[in-house]
Amino acid sequence: MTEVLLEARGICKSFPGVKALDNVSFNLRKGEVHALLGENGAGKSTLMKILAGVQSPDSGSLFYKGTKVHFTTALEAQRAGISIIFQELNLVPHLSIAQNIFIGKEPRTRWGTVDEKKMNDSAEVLLARLNLKISTKIAVKDLSISTQQMVEIAKALSHDSDVVIMDEPTSALTESEITELFDVIHSLRDRGVGIIYISHRLEELRHIVDRISIFRDGQFISTDDYQAITMDEIVNRMVGRQLTNKFPHRKNVPTSEKLMEVTGLRQEGILHGISFDLRRGEILGIAGLMGAGRTELARAIFGADPIDSGSVVVNGQKLEIRSPRDAIRFGVAYLSEDRKNEGLAVRMEIGENISLASLSRVCGPLSVISREKEQLASRRYVEELNIRTPSLTQKVNNLSGGNQQKVVLAKWLFCEAKILIFDEPTRGIDVGAKYAIYELIEKLAIAGVGIIMISSELPEIMGMTDRVLVLHEGELTATLVTKNTNQEEILSFAAGVERAQNNSLSKENP
C-alpha cells in the first residue's frame, strides 16, 4: 500500500499576474484515494492539470513509478497511464458508448476500417468492470449524467490507467448515483489504481478517502491520513483562519411584513406544491441536494420556466407570471448560478449590463439612451459595490467571477428590485470576494429587501440566513429557523430521511 505511484516535487506555476502554484509537493500511493482540498483559486486544478500533462510546470519535477517524467501533452500522460476526468465531461453526444470509449484509438480490421465488433466487445468488458449492464451501442446523449460519468471512467480504464484524476465527479449526481460512483471508486482502489479526488463536498470524503492534501492560495499546506484529521481542522486549514470570520456579523432584522407569498407552486414532475413566504428584511435560505428542485423553484417564481399551478403574491398583489418581464415589473430579480450563460451579456460593457434590465431609466424621450445617465449609474454602482475594473467601458468577460457577480447584482439594484433571488451567489468566487458578496447581501436585507438565497454549502446557509427552506425531490420537507437548527438536521430533511409535520409551523416563528 505504501508504494508511491506519482510524485510532484517543488512545482511552481505562474500565470500572468498570479502565482498559481508555489513550490508545491504531492504524492499519490498505489491503491489509495487521495483528496485534494482547497478553496477556489487554491491551485488544485492547476496541480491536477500539471499531473495530467495538460499544462507544464515552470519549475519542479514529476516522478511516475519511480522515474522522472516530463509530459508535454495530455496524450503522453494518458499513454503512460494517467487519466483525468474533468468536471465537464468530454464526450461526443452523438456517438455511442463504445465509440466514445475508443475515440482516437479505434481497433482496426486488417482492411483498415474500424472493427466495430471488437470495439463493442471490449467496451462491454470495461463496462462490466464498472457493474454497468447497458448496451454499448447507445448514443451518449441518451444517457443520464451519472452513466455518462461512468463512460468517462470506462474511457480512463481503457488506457489501463494506474492513476485516475477526478475533478468534482459528484457535482452533477444524485444521492444514489453518488453511491454507485463510490462503489466503482472502491473497486478501482482495490485493484491498485491510485485516485486523486477533488471535491468541494467535505461530507462525502468519509466514504472514500484515505489521505487528504490541503492547498491554499497556491501553497501546499498539509497531507494527512483521513483518520488523523478532524473536519474543523480541514476547514480551518483550507480557509486559513477561523471560520467565524467567514460571514459578516448579521445585523439585519427580519420584519413580520410579508413581501411575497408563494402558494402551491407546481411544475409537473419537478415541483410538487410548494408554499412559503418571504418577509421584508429577511434572508431566506433554500437548501437541498442536487436535483431537489431549488433552481427550478427560483426560475418558476421568476417566470423563467412555465408553472402548472400555484400562485405568487407580491406586496399583496397576485403576480401573473408568464415571463421574467412580469416578475421584474413586480420587483423580483433572479441571479442565476450560471452567470456567464444566464446573467451577463458578456461581450458588452459594464454599464450596458447594469442598465440592461431597466434601460428606460437611462433613456430620454423617444427611447433614446443617454450615455451620460448610463455612465453616471454605472459609476455609482462601481463605487458602491466596489467593482474592481480598469475602466467603466470594460467588457464584462474580462472581469473576475466576484466582480461579474457584482455587475449582475448592480443590474438588479439599478432596477430597484425588492426581492432578490440568489442562486449559489458565491459559486466560483474566491474567498475574499465571497465575503464582500455576503456583506452586500446583508446590507440589502438591512435596507428592507427580501432575499432568497439558494446554496449547496450548508455553512453558507447557517451563516447567512434567517430561515431556511429544505427541499427534497421537489417537495418542501421543512421550513426551519436557522438559529434553532444545525447542519445535520438540514441534511436529514434534504435527504428526505426526516419530514417536518406541517412544515413545522411551531419552529417557524422567531
Place this chain on the structure above:
Amino acid sequence: MSNPAVTPTPLAEMMKKQHRGKLSLEKFITLAALFALLIIFSVTAKNFFTVRNVLTMALQTSTITLMGIGVTFVIITGGIDLSIGSVVALTGTCAVLVANTGVPSWLAMLIGVFVGALCGYGNGLLVTKLRLPPFIATLGTMMIFRGLVLTITNANSASAPDDFGHLANDNLFKVLHHNSDGSTSVVFPGISSIVLIMIVLALLFAFILKMTKTGRYTYAIGSNEEASRLSGIHVSRVKVYNYIFCGFLAGVVGILLASRMVTSQPNGGIGYELNAIAASVIGGTSLMGGVGTVGGTVIGSFIIGVLGTGLTMQGANYFAQQIVIGSVLIVAVAVDQLRNRPRRAKGNR
C-alpha cells in the same frame, strides 16, 4: 479570483478613458483598407478619381449598403436573412404593378416598401413563433418570395409610368455654368437621390442601433439571448423588429432599382443578399452575433463597390472580380479571427 493585474483606478481617470477615441481598431483597419484601395485605383486607373466616377460608384454601392445595414441588424442578433434578394424583386414589382393601375407613383412606392417590411415581419414570425433556424426560415422565404414574383409576372418585366422613374434618376444639387456663348456646361453633375436616401437611412439606422433601446437590445440578444430574456427583454419582439428593418430596407432597394430602370425586374436582386452579408462581415459584423455596426457595414460595402469599379476600369472582367472580392471577404474575417484568438492556457485555476 482577484487578479492583481486589474487594479482599481481612480474614477477621474476612468471617466477620461471614456472620452478617448471611440473608433475601434477593426473599424480603423477596414477604413484604412478602403482608403488604400481608393489611392491605389486613383493612381493606376485613369479617370478613377473623378467627380463623376466617384458619384457613380456611390450610386452603385448604395443598394448593397442599404441591404447590408438591414442584414447587419439581423446578424447582430445571431440570425441571418437570405430572402432580401427576392424581397428586392418582389417589392419593386409590386410597386410597378400598383403604379400601373393608376395609383400615384409615390403611393405605389410606399406600398412597395410596406410589402418589404411585411416580408420581414413574416421572416420574424417564422424565426420567433415557429422557432425555425433563421437560415432555414429565410432560405424558404427566399424561394417563396422569388416564386411569388415570378408567378405574378410570369417572369416578364413591365414598364412603369414615367414619373415612377423620377426618384432614382434625378440628381440633386446639380450645378450648371452658363457660358458666355449661351451654352451651359456641367460643373457638378449632382448627387443621385439614391445616394442621398442611402445616407439618410444609414444615419437613421446607425442612430437606432447605437442610441435606442431597440438597438441596445439587439446587441444584448446577440451577446447572450438567455441573459437578455432573464433581464426582462422581449426577445421575440426585438428580433421581429430586426427582420422588419431588414425587409424594409430591402423594400427601399427594390423601389430604387425599379425606379432607376423604370421597369419591374422579377429576376432582379438575385444574389444581392450574399453581397449584403459580405459587406456586413467585411465591415466587422460577427456571424456569432453581438458584434457589428452600421458604420462598419457602410465601409464594407464601399470596399466591395470600389473594388468592383476599380477592377472594371482596369479591365478585369466580372469573373476575376468575384475572385478578388471573395478573397477580401476571407482575409477580412481571417484577420479578425487571428486578432481575437484567445491566448493559450489562460490559467484557469
